[in-house]
Amino acid sequence: MGDHLAQSDVRPENNGAIPALRWEEPPEGPVLVLLDQTRLPHEEVELVCTDVQALVGAIRSLAVRGAPLLGLAGAYGVALAAARGYDVEDAAELLARARPTAVNLEYGVRRAVAAYREAGVERGPAAVLAEAKALHAEDAAASTAMAGHGAGLLGELLPGGGYRILTHCNTGALVSGGEGTALAVVSGLHRAGELRRLWVDETRPLLQGARLTAYEAARAGMPYTLLADTAAGSLFAAGEVDVVLVGADRIAADGATANKVGTYPLAVLARHHGVPFVVVAPVTTVDLATPDGASIEVEQRPGSEVTDLAPSPLGTQAYNPAFDVTPPDLITAIVTENGVVSPVTPEGLASICGK
Numbered sequence: 001m002g003d004h005l006a007q008s009d010v011r012p013e014n015n016g017a018i019p020a021l022r023w024e025e026p027p028e029g030p031v032l033v034l035l036d037q038t039r040l041p042h043e044e045v046e047l048v049c050t051d052v053q054a055l056v057g058a059i060r061s062l063a064v065r066g067a068p069l070l071g072l073a074g075a076y077g078v079a080l081a082a083a084r085g086y087d088v089e090d091a092a093e094l095l096a097r098a099r100p101t102a103v104n105l106e107y108g109v110r111r112a113v114a115a116y117r118e119a120g121v122e123r124g125p126a127a128v129l130a131e132a133k134a135l136h137a138e139d140a141a142a143s144t145a146m147a148g149h150g151a152g153l154l155g156e157l158l159p160g161g162g163y164r165i166l167t168h169c170n171t172g173a174l175v176s177g178g179e180g181t182a183l184a185v186v187s188g189l190h191r192a193g194e195l196r197r198l199w200v201d202e203t204r205p206l207l208q209g210a211r212l213t214a215y216e217a218a219r220a221g222m223p224y225t226l227l228a229d230t231a232a233g234s235l236f237a238a239g240e241v242d243v244v245l246v247g248a249d250r251i252a253a254d255g256a257t258a259n260k261v262g263t264y265p266l267a268v269l270a271r272h273h274g275v276p277f278v279v280v281a282p283v284t285t286v287d288l289a290t291p292d293g294a295s296i297e298v299e300q301r302p303g304s305e306v307t308d309l310a311p312s313p314l315g316t317q318a319y320n321p322a323f324d325v326t327p328p329d330l331i332t333a334i335v336t337e338n339g340v341v342s343p344v345t346p347e348g349l350a351s352i353c354g355k
Ligand SMILES: CSC[C@H]1O[C@H](OP(=O)(O)O)[C@H](O)[C@@H]1O
Pocket: 062, 065, 066, 067, 068, 168, 169, 170, 171, 175, 181, 182, 208, 246, 247, 248, 249, 259, 260, 261, 322
């Protein structure tokens, strides 16, 4: 990743709360500034992307990650290409293909390119930047709305508050223009004094839970406990989990949901133990053009992400899917900014998407 960015592009640590992504227009030309999530939680380092290749590298290395944020990165990436006079269509192609599973990435790129084409070459750069900023604002508003709908759903499912919530991967402000998706619900409940415990799956192999959710939970002062992914089963068995809240990268038309690998086993455990399993995602994550879970392309990542973590003997082969797919019958509800789908049906999903 470093070879994409000159050292001058890597800013020193910053003590303030820094957004996951922001657009800046210094005298030398517009840039996209990313909080490098591969360096968290111990280093807050910003990457300054001056071209699309650097941004694609940041997406592939997960320096910038998380479905809604990938949508913003895609849209701002097109704006960066337009502002710097690169070929916008080529840039869009590169960005949309950077990671295959999160539908938000191609959605953000497509929306930005459409704005550029409609405005024409002269007004294109300004129009595409305006569209990226509009998507940014929409995502922030979606986070707030999902937090409200999620709190309402839990109030119906589990009256009385004091929730013990298990979550997987990272779904907070680091994946969003706002407070995130599932973790936005948790943050709202915490502020309302209704969060008794947040169980945080470490989420191997890239440890988004141990590194990123723990980082966000600690900054928010939440009562959180980290656990090995394989320890979740014994928590359910001990009756320590009231509800599972997770995010999503792509929700198919039948409600099958792709999310970080390790999500599907949680859904099975939740069903076995009679615990609600809730997906929280904006409608930009729903892909009605993908009919079912079998049609979702699951990103296969380098085996080295697993073997280097171990460390395993040289030459060890590893199976490393970045996501798995949970069937709709194991999902209690899908919470979006437009409301809640429960039970999860094709009709309910189409309706919540306004189709
Ligand atoms: C709600 S977006 C967060 C979503 O994205 C994560 O994947 P990755 O860290 O590989 O970008 C994970 O699936 C989260 O649920």
